[in-house]
Amino acid sequence: MTAPLAYRRVLLKLSGEALMGDEDYGIDPKVLNRLAREVIEAREAGAEISLVIGGGNIFRGAGLAAGGMDRVTGDQMGMLATVINALAMQDALEKLGAKCRVMSAIKINDVCEDYIRRRAVRHLEKGRVCIFAAGVGSPYFTTDSGAALRAIEIGADLLLKATKVDGVYDKDPKKHPDAKRYARLGYDEVIARDLQVMDTAAFALCRDAELPLRIFDMSEPGVLLRILRGEDIGTLVQG
Numbered sequence: 001m002t003a004p005l006a007y008r009r010v011l012l013k014l015s016g017e018a019l020m021g022d023e024d025y026g027i028d029p030k031v032l033n034r035l036a037r038e039v040i041e042a043r044e045a046g047a048e049i050s051l052v053i054g055g056g057n058i059f060r061g062a063g064l065a066a067g068g069m070d071r072v073t074g075d076q077m078g079m080l081a082t083v084i085n086a087l088a089m090q091d092a093l094e095k096l097g098a099k100c101r102v103m104s105a106i107k108i109n110d111v112c113e114d115y116i117r118r119r120a121v122r123h124l125e126k127g128r129v130c131i132f133a134a135g136v137g138s139p140y141f142t143t144d145s146g147a148a149l150r151a152i153e154i155g156a157d158l159l160l161k162a163t164k165v166d167g168v169y170d171k172d173p174k175k176h177p178d179a180k181r182y183a184r185l186g187y188d189e190v191i192a193r194d195l196q197v198m199d200t201a202a203f204a205l206c207r208d209a210e211l212p213l214r215i216f217d218m219s220e221p222g223v224l225l226r227i228l229r230g231e232d233i234g235t236l237v238q239g
């Protein structure tokens with residue numbers, strides 16, 4: 001018998017770079033497809049699943065500003081990049097038979113819905129995957145903040161942050177072979193040890209709302225469902 005799910009409603013944050021695969025820009029359709037399959041697997045196991053996808057595979061405001069562009073314009077371009085990624089993921093999910101809605105924090109409602117919390121919750125209850133695009137809708141924020149905010153608003157049981165590293169370490173595991181991975185951390189420990197879990201504004205939201213957060217590596221097939229079934233994978237941050 002398969003284990004029941006440990007979490008009912010979750011929000012998965014993927015970075016834009018997660019869609020690139022081995023490319024250095026844009027979206028690799030094979031990677032997108034694999035990620036979509038994982039999401040559908042979790043959905044079919046009974047989870048209400050929503051996604052936030054970054055935009056770093058296309059544009060980041062800070063990078064554009066470093067090249068001389070106005071920061072706010074750069075961030076707006078970054079937010080639009082997250083909409084592009086969200087539309088690509090919606091397409092991949094729908095091709096595989098899932099029902100999906102992209103909801104944007106900035107109004108571009110010819111291409112997707114505006115984000116309205118009650119509507120988002122209704123979509124999830126009906127079994128649709130929601131992709132929340134354009135972060136919080138304001139410059140100088142990141143999609144980590146968007147993910148934390150939306151997860152809190154929709155009453156998610158867990159925020160899942162997929163990264164290239166399989167959790168949070170006491171030092172950079174690429175540089176230090178003796179680096180140790182934390183299985184669990186308290187919010188205050190993350191701050192006291194100055195661990196880079198997510199950006200400060202996003203982390204403050206999680207801490208204040210006591211939203212549990214799991215940092216994990218999504219490159220291993222099936223890992224999302226295993227986490228939802230309660231396996232202790234990566235690092236769990238909670239109060």
Ligand code: UDP
Pocket residue numbers: 014015016017053054055056057059060061062074075076077078079080081082134135136137138139140141142143144145146
């Ligand atoms: N962004 C923004 N406000 C938000 C979310 C994102 O201005 O609420 C912009 C910002 O320029 C950011 C870019 O969109 O760099 C892409 O998002 P992010 O860097 O979080 O993407 P990721 O690193 O996760 O791929």
